Amino acid sequence: xxxxxLTAAAAILALLASNAVxxxxxxxxxxxxxxxxxxxxxxxxxxxxxDGNGDRIEECYYFKPDGWLLTGATTPDGFIVDGNGAWTxxxxxxxxxxxxxxxxxxxxxxxxxxxxLRLVNQERSxxxxxxxxxxxxxxxxxxxxxxxxxxxFSHTRPxxxxxxxxxxxxxxxxxxxxxxxxxxxxxxxxxxMDSWMHSEGHRRNILDPKYSSIGIGYSVQGGQSxxxxxxxx
Numbered sequence: 001x002x003x004x005x006l007t008a009a010a011a012i013l014a015l016l017a018s019n020a021v022x023x024x025x026x027x028x029x030x031x032x033x034x035x036x037x038x039x040x041x042x043x044x045x046x047x048x049x050x051d052g053n054g055d056r057i058e059e060c061y062y063f064k065p066d067g068w069l070l071t072g073a074t075t076p077d078g079f080i081v082d083g084n085g086a087w088t089x090x091x092x093x094x095x096x097x098x099x100x101x102x103x104x105x106x107x108x109x110x111x112x113x114x115x116x117l118r119l120v121n122q123e124r125s126x127x128x129x130x131x132x133x134x135x136x137x138x139x140x141x142x143x144x145x146x147x148x149x150x151x152x153f154s155h156t157r158p159x160x161x162x163x164x165x166x167x168x169x170x171x172x173x174x175x176x177x178x179x180x181x182x183x184x185x186x187x188x189x190x191x192x193m194d195s196w197m198h199s200e201g202h203r204r205n206i207l208d209p210k211y212s213s214i215g216i217g218y219s220v221q222g223g224q225s226x227x228x229x230x231x232x233x
Contacts, residue, residue, distance in 0.1 A: 026052055033069040033085065035061070042067045047075075047087075047118075049096065057095050060087040060115070077125045079118060089114055113139075113216045115189040120206055120214060120229070123197065127207050135232060138215025141166045142228040145180070146217030149226040153184055163230075177210040177233035184226050192227045205231055 025036035034042055035050060044067040049058040062075045062085070069085040079087055086093045096111035121131040144166055151158045157165065163180050167173070181202045186192035196202035205211075210233040217228035 026050075031068050032071070034067050035063070035069070059093055059095055060118075061085045062087070077118075077122045078131055079121075087118070109218050109220075112189045112218050116193060116216050116218075116227070116229070117214065119189060119193040123193075123206055129207060129209055130212070132211060132214040132231070135213035135215050137170045137172050138213060138230050138232055139217070140170050140215070141172070142215035142217030142230045143219075144170075144217070145182070145228045145230065146219040146226045147221075149182060149184065149228065150219065150221035150224070153182070153226075155180060155182065172232065175232050177208070177231070179205040179208065179211065179229075179231040181205050181229040181231075182227065184224060186225060186227060196229075205229070208233070 025038065027034055027036050035048065036042060043063045045063065045065040047060055047062050049060050051058045062070045062079070062081055064070050070081055071085040072081070072083045074080055080089070082088050082093065088094065094111055094114045096115065117132070117134055124131055145157075145163060148158055155163045157163060164178055167175070167178065181196055183192045183195055183202075186195060196206060206229070208231070211231040213232045215228075215230040215232075217226075217230070219226045
């Protein structure tokens with residue numbers, strides 16, 4: 001995501017057009033919608049989570065390189081945005097609670113998992129790799145592992161078995177390669193992804209061309225966050 005200054009030409013266009021200004025800086029003109037960050041700045045060429053109506057729930061939007069909101073299309077990194085420009089998965093708008101808000105933890109957990117999947121595939125796209133598909137059986141593995149990390153933060157499970165021992169009970173019996181990333185303490189999908197991408201072993205898992213699907217787990221126990229990625233190829 002780039003932050004750009006509003007140019008004189010864009011400013012003139014905004015003044016000539018009949019602009020609608022919404023809470024949080026949404027503005028429209030003949031070219032479509034764009035977002036005013038204040039100080040003459042606007043997002044361009046990437047994603048931005050925005051709480052546009054002040055309800056402390058954010059939606060995620062993709063802005064084209066010229067700063068206009070992309071709507072009703074597939075983004076360059078392979079995700080779907082609806083007619084309002086919001087990121088959707090299987091037709092459902094992805095949302096997350098504003099940090100420090102009092103909105104439900106279930107909403108936050110689901111949106112953090114979805115955001116982490118988006119970030120993984122964004123990095124793979126940048127590396128020229130195929131995206132990883134979400135795998136419901138792997139999700140169950142990762143969710144179980146995220147719970148177990150609250151008892152023992154290790155790739156070894158609390159029962160003494162290796163993390164991969166969960167695959168068969170979840171119905172995963174055929175594969176060529178598996179992997180796991182774990183983390184603790186990060187407050188958001190962006191934060192944990194940044195940590196993993198700056199760690200050689202974790203980064204290698206995320207960008208491994210052998211993998212074709214992923215499961216993501218996230219839990220909060222005793223105020224501590226736990227993150228899991230389980231890979232399958």
